[in-house]
């Protein structure tokens with residue numbers, strides 16, 4: 001049986017689109033940023049068959065605090081503590097140096113809850129699918145290659161979470177000679 005999206009889910013989608021409305025991805029066609037967060041939620045719903053609505057909503061909001069003026073308090077007020085807690089788990093601390101943030105993504109991946117790990121796996125899958133076909137503006141080939149290497153280190157600490165997503169990520173790592 002097909003069910004309609006809930007009004008909470010629609011409110012969440014609208015909020016993500018609103019918050020990211022002026023942002024573009026770094027790919028040459030400058031795709032609207034919101035396409036990425038919709039992709040991450042869609043990967044979870046369609047490819048990983050996740051029915052946990054809080055996970056699908058947190059996927060839509062996974063970059064909203066990191067990359068817009070939204071706060072955790074805003075997310076909590078709009079969608080409650082469960083969704084907000086998941087968003088918190090997948091949000092980088094932008095006040096840290098970039099190298100430290102990258103190191104922490106690897107180190108913290110293993111400590112993340114299984115539901116947040118799903119979002120992180122889908123996030124990396126979408127970013128890597130994009131990198132297979134695009135070089136972000138201003139990136140060298142070397143920087144692109146290093147992103148694949150770094151993403152594999154993050155994914156290695158997220159394993160045992162969802163066989164389907166991990167298989168799709170491994171196909172990409174194999175294609176790049178990393179596995």
Ligand SMILES: Nc1nc2c(ncn2[C@@H]2O[C@H](COP(=O)(O)OP(=O)(O)O)[C@@H](OP(=O)(O)OP(=O)(O)O)[C@H]2O)c(=O)[nH]1
Pocket residue numbers: 024025026027062063098123126127128130131136147
């Ligand atoms: N592949 C790709 N990535 C893009 C694009 N536009 C923006 N990004 C973002 O760029 C990040 C990777 O760039 P870096 O230079 O390594 O990191 P930074 O943006 O955090 O400084 C990814 O974040 P991340 O930390 O890996 O994950 P997240 O921020 O998405 O959670 C990704 O979301 C694009 O067109 N293609």
Ligand SMILES: [Mn+2]
Pocket residue numbers: 036062063123
């Ligand atoms: Mn992301």
